[in-house]
Amino acid sequence: MGNDVYVVGIDMIKFGRFPETSVSKLAAQAALGALDDAGVSIKDIQALWCGNLMQASNMVGQQLLQEIGQTGIGVVNCANACATGATAFRDAWMSIKAGIYDLVLAVGVEQMGKGLLGGAGGGKGISKEGLVGSLTMPAVFAEAGMEHSRKYGTTFAQFAKVSVKNHHHSTMNPKAMYQIETPLEAVMGAEMISYPNTKLMCSVNVDGSAAAVLCSEKKARELGLGRAVKVRASVLTSDPWQERDLVMPDVNSCTRLAAKQAYEMAGVGPDDISLVELHDCFATAELLHYENLGLCADGEAGRLIDEGETALGGRVPVNCSGGLLSKGHPLGATGIANLYEVATHLRGEADKRQVNGARFGLTHVIGLGSACAIHILEKPA
Amino acid sequence: MSDKSVEARPLPAVPFLKIPAEGSPYLEALKCGACGALYLAERVACGKCAARGGFSPTRLANRGTLYSYSIVCRSFPGIEVPYVSAIVDLEGGGTVKGNLIGVAPEPAKLSFGMPVEVVFKDALGRKDREGHSYLSYFFQPRA
Numbered sequence: 001m002g003n004d005v006y007v008v009g010i011d012m013i014k015f016g017r018f019p020e021t022s023v024s025k026l027a028a029q030a031a032l033g034a035l036d037d038a039g040v041s042i043k044d045i046q047a048l049w050c051g052n053l054m055q056a057s058n059m060v061g062q063q064l065l066q067e068i069g070q071t072g073i074g075v076v077n078c079a080n081a082c083a084t085g086a087t088a089f090r091d092a093w094m095s096i097k098a099g100i101y102d103l104v105l106a107v108g109v110e111q112m113g114k115g116l117l118g119g120a121g122g123g124k125g126i127s128k129e130g131l132v133g134s135l136t137m138p139a140v141f142a143e144a145g146m147e148h149s150r151k152y153g154t155t156f157a158q159f160a161k162v163s164v165k166n167h168h169h170s171t172m173n174p175k176a177m178y179q180i181e182t183p184l185e186a187v188m189g190a191e192m193i194s195y196p197n198t199k200l201m202c203s204v205n206v207d208g209s210a211a212a213v214l215c216s217e218k219k220a221r222e223l224g225l226g227r228a229v230k231v232r233a234s235v236l237t238s239d240p241w242q243e244r245d246l247v248m249p250d251v252n253s254c255t256r257l258a259a260k261q262a263y264e265m266a267g268v269g270p271d272d273i274s275l276v277e278l279h280d281c282f283a284t285a286e287l288l289h290y291e292n293l294g295l296c297a298d299g300e301a302g303r304l305i306d307e308g309e310t311a312l313g314g315r316v317p318v319n320c321s322g323g324l325l326s327k328g329h330p331l332g333a334t335g336i337a338n339l340y341e342v343a344t345h346l347r348g349e350a351d352k353r354q355v356n357g358a359r360f361g362l363t364h365v366i367g368l369g370s371a372c373a374i375h376i377l378e379k380p381a
Numbered sequence: 382m383s384d385k386s387v388e389a390r391p392l393p394a395v396p397f398l399k400i401p402a403e404g405s406p407y408l409e410a411l412k413c414g415a416c417g418a419l420y421l422a423e424r425v426a427c428g429k430c431a432a433r434g435g436f437s438p439t440r441l442a443n444r445g446t447l448y449s450y451s452i453v454c455r456s457f458p459g460i461e462v463p464y465v466s467a468i469v470d471l472e473g474g475g476t477v478k479g480n481l482i483g484v485a486p487e488p489a490k491l492s493f494g495m496p497v498e499v500v501f502k503d504a505l506g507r508k509d510r511e512g513h514s515y516l517s518y519f520f521q522p523r524a
Contacts, residue, residue, distance in 0.1 A: 116457065125394070126507040126515055132395060133466035133478040134453045142451030143468055150449060150493040194466075195452035195488060241429040246421050247468055247478035248449070 005096045006220040006228040007377070009038025009213035012340045014175045015206040015328035018111070023055055024063035027109035030209035030333075031068055034105065038213040039223060042069035045213070046101040049076045051088035051108040052332040064107060079332070081367025082281065083236070084108060085210065086335025090234045090373055092214050102219040108337070109209040110330035117205075133247075138194035138202050138282060140249055140368070145196060145284025147248070152299040154287060156196040160187040161305045162283040163201045163325055169312055170322025172353035177206045177328035187283075201283035206328030210336035212343075229343045230378040232266035232360065239370040251285065254372035255292035255364065263294070266360070266376040270294035273316060273376075274358035275345055277338035279366045280323040290318070293364060293374075312353055320345065320353045335373060338363040346379035394504045394517035397421040406501040406516060407443070410475050411436035419475045443499040444523065445471035452486045461505070469497055469520050483521035498523040 011033030018026060027050065035042060042065075050061030056079035065075065080087040085108025092106040117137045129135060148154045164184050170176035182200050190198040220228045237258040242250045263269055270293065278293065280286040287301040295316055296304050304310050310318035321327045321341040324334060342361035344350045363375045393400055399409045410419040415432030419439065426433045449468040456462050467481035481497065484490050497520040504515035 116455065124509070125392070126504060126509050127460075128394065130453070130456050130460035130462070130464060131480065131504055131507065131517055133468075133480060134451065134456060134464075136453070136456060138455070139451040139453050139466050143449045143466065146449040146451060146493075156488070192452070192454040194454060197451075241418070244448070244468065244470075244476040246419075247476055 002217050003097060003099070004217045005093050005231045006215055006217065007212050007231065007339070007343055008215050008220055008223050008228050009034040009036070009040065010211070010340045010343050011037050012175060012210035012333070012337045013208060015177045015208040015330060018207045019113070023052065023060055023109055023111045024067050026111060026207060026209045027060065027064040027107050027211070028067040030109070030211040031064060031105060031107050034211035034213050040103065040213060043071055044103055045071070045073060045105045047074045047092070047095060047104045049078060049088040049092045049104070049106045051078050051080070051084040051106070051335065053079050053081065053084050053110060054112070054331070060109065061107070080371045081369050082279065082329070082331050083335060083365045083367035083371035083373045084332040085337070086339070086363070086365045086373035086375065087236060087371065089212055089214070089336055089339060089375070090236055093231055093234045096214055096216050102216045104214050105211065106214060106336060107209065107211040108333040108335055110332040111207045112205045112330055134194065136194065137368070138197045141282035141284050142194045142197045143248060144251060144288060145282070148288055148301070152302060154302045157184065157188065158302045158305055159196050159283045159287060160184055160198070160201060162280060162286045163187045165305070165311050166280060166319045166323040166325040167200070169320050169353060170326035172351070173322050173327060176322040176326055177204050178322070178326045197282050197284055201325070203281045203324035203329035204326065206330050208328060208330035208333040208337065210333045210340050212336055212339060225381055227347050228380055229346050231375060232268070232378045233262040233374065233376040235262040235265065235374045237261070237372045249368050249370060251366045251368070251370060252288060252292050254370050255289060255366065258372040258374040259293045262362070262374040262376050268360055268376065272360050273362050274360055275320055275342060275355045276316060276318045276362045276364065277321060277323070277341050278318060278364040280319055280325050281329060281366070283325065286318065286323070289364060293362065312355070317355050320350065320355060335363070335365045338365060339375060339377070342377050346377055391503065391514040391516040394515040398516065398518055400516060408441040408477065408499065408518060410439050410441050412439040421477070441475045441477070442472040445469040445497055445499070447481070447491065447493060447495045447497055448476065449493070450481065450491055452488065465491065467497070467520050479518055479520055481520045496523050497521060
């Protein structure tokens with residue numbers, strides 16, 4: 001018997017704003033959903049990885065067990081910027097690969113509030129924001145997008161089309177924060193936040209949670225392989241040195257490094273991938289990652305979005321869930337929510353937005369600073 | 382000792398802005414002795430080559446070209462918008478981020494590779510809790 005790892009249960013809550021509840025109660029909803037999906041109890045789970053960013057020092061994983069069953073298992077609380085949830089999933093995966101456990105739980109959860117993310121200054125001296133450029137996230141990702149414009153002539157409209165597509169996809173996803181169409185004129189005409197990112201080209205700050213039950217091949221055979229999704233690759237990278245990374249946080253080279261390793265580990269190439277959930281924290285970012293993930297050659301991302309190749313029904317649909325732009329981006333939950341979307345398609349359960357015949361799906365997240373996590377999943381046998 | 386006159390001098394807004402007792406302010410990087418990589422703050426060892434051989438201060442050029450930018454239209458409360466957040470490659474090496482002034486914050490007025498120069502001015506009137514003034518750097522178009 002091999003030592004493959006399977007996802008036998010996975011779930012996410014509908015993303016939204018839930019200020020009246022607690023982070024552990026949010027986590028509990030997704031955790032119970034994933035356990036039920038797998039047909040197991042918290043009493044069967046041998047270890048828990050809990051990803052959460054904003055309350056990383058509060059032992060959120062243990063709080064979660066206080067909500068759903070204090071069985072005394074080992075808990076790891078992890079934080080890795082926007083790659084937090086995917087890191088929790090990957091570390092859970094490693095524990096099974098290592099032969100330590102047969103059945104474990106990975107949870108990602110975040111309670112956000114509204115507002116602009118980024119460096120607000122503080123500390124000694126004076127605020128640097130708006131004095132020596134901007135460290136707000138919309139500006140940082142705008143600058144990364146404009147680097148692509150510089151190289152390949154990518155236009156404001158092409159970046160805006162990413163939002164049109166992802167908002168359209170989310171109209172078919174009842175778990176997305178928004179289900180609204182946003183025509184190109186609406187996206188380009190929305191309030192400019194940081195050119196070329198308008199308000200509709202920035203991901204939505206929401207609360208959310210997602211969870212996955214992972215198991216060994218032996219355990220998967222016991223539980224039944226019918227809906228078990230195989231993890232073909234799990235990769236985590238950080239940002240290798242780049243000439244401009246002192247002032248331009250680099251989301252490209254860590255993604256390229258991770259993609260190369262993931263395709264090698266999975267034994268598949270970009271042409272084998274049926275759908276992708278990638279880190280569209282801003283519309284500008286999505287186009288960069290078409291090339292970083294090898295979905296097209298360098299310089300072709302603009303053409304891909306123009307020709308609809310990454311829309312549902314296209315050659316390689318990207319962000320069928322609505323993406324971070326429309327489904328929402330609860331930082332610590334995002335990585336596992338992406339895995340939920342891909343697993344749902346691979347199981348043939350994505351309803352109106354189903355990518356037909358999906359065999360392999362890829363998930364990608366970036367935590368700025370930077371961390372990149374990529375997973376490749378395969379449909380049930 | 383003329384302590385008062387020293388205190389009256391502005392402080393640098395960022396650690397890599399140097400204000401000599403005589404002469405003009407300038408930007409300074411630290412260069413890895415092994416591979417030549419440039420940093421704007423001290424590191425234990427080189428991020429590029431991991432050498433522990435130390436760094437030497439290197440004065441950065443006051444001329445460069447616009448590499449990338451964003452026009453920031455929404456920021457935190459109290460921050461004046463719009464403004465251009467610019468990434469500038471300096472002649473002779475080093476990339477620095479800062480506000481690009483002296484040009485309308487409109488896409489049509491900005492072009493990749495446009496020549497800019499570094500200028501030193503008061504930090505937009507910002508003062509710290511003790512009331513110190515600060516000197517900052519800005520980019521502006523040059524002919």
